[in-house]
Amino acid sequence: QVHxxxxxxxxxxxxxxxRLSCAASGFSFSTYAVQWVRQAxxxxxxxxxxxxxxxxxxxxxxSVKGRFTISRDYSKNTVSLQMNSLRVEDTAVYYCxxxxxxxxxxxxxxxxxxxxxx
Amino acid sequence: DIQMTQSPSSVSASVGDRVTITCRASQSIxxxxxxxxxxxxxxxxxxxxxxxxxxxGVPSRFSGSGSGADFTLTISSLQPEDFATYYCQQANxxxxxxGQGTRLEIK
Numbered sequence: 001q002v003h004x005x006x007x008x009x010x011x012x013x014x015x016x017x018x019r020l021s022c023a024a025s026g027f028s029f030s031t032y033a034v035q036w037v038r039q040a041x042x043x044x045x046x047x048x049x050x051x052x053x054x055x056x057x058x059x060x061x062x063s064v065k066g067r068f069t070i071s072r073d074y075s076k077n078t079v080s081l082q083m084n085s086l087r088v089e090d091t092a093v094y095y096c097x098x099x100x101x102x103x104x105x106x107x108x109x110x111x112x113x114x115x116x117x118x
Numbered sequence: 119d120i121q122m123t124q125s126p127s128s129v130s131a132s133v134g135d136r137v138t139i140t141c142r143a144s145q146s147i148x149x150x151x152x153x154x155x156x157x158x159x160x161x162x163x164x165x166x167x168x169x170x171x172x173x174x175g176v177p178s179r180f181s182g183s184g185s186g187a188d189f190t191l192t193i194s195s196l197q198p199e200d201f202a203t204y205y206c207q208q209a210n211x212x213x214x215x216x217g218q219g220t221r222l223e224i225k
Contacts, residue, residue: 029210037162045162045205047214059132059212063120095161103209104152106173108161 002026004106009112020081022096033102034079038092050102086116122129124217132188135196139220141206143187150210153191157202
């Protein structure tokens with residue numbers, strides 16, 4: 001059974017850093033891309049970043065480029081999102097999602113809340 | 119970036135009604151489109167991919183159509199569990215982009 005579990009959220013001041021993790025199980029981790037999608041309070045879905053199965057191909061939304069870094073650990077079946085220089089507008093629930101060919105999001109985690117506030 | 123525009127933003131309907139939601143891309147995306155359903159406090163769920171392919175386990179009352187820049191999601195006979203927010207998403211290029219969502223409410 002495919003399972004994705006996010007962790008690492010919390011409350012942080014603007015300008016600080018936070019690292020989110022996505023623990024994957026129930027599928028062949030090395031053959032799927034993993035993506036992060038966020039949802040600000042009361043708003044729609046915003047794509048954040050993707051890391052392909054190879055671990056070296058990555059893409060980012062312009063809103064986070066240069067501040068966020070996505071990575072994956074094949075020994076632990078985890079994907080991380082390092083978020084630096086956080087802004088108030090980064091406040092959202094962050095979801096990780098499995099993605100075949102980096103196209104569609106077929107399985108999602110339950111989400112983790114990140115609040116950036118002074 | 120490809121902009122995805124959904125209409126309507128919200129719709130009220132009754133159980134048993136047929137509902138259609140449209141999604142328009144700012145440029146052609148062939149059939150690289152998906153539809154998701156999200157209920158309050160929950161993660162989205164994939165319903166349709168490739169514009170018209172029904173994901174396994176999704177009820178057949180859901181259907182998708184379209185290609186190029188114009189797409190539709192149709193629910194043939196609304197059930198109580200279908201009241202939720204629906205999003206389209208393009209997979210033609212990065213960055214991936216979503217429509218703003220369509221809230222389906224009970225009349």
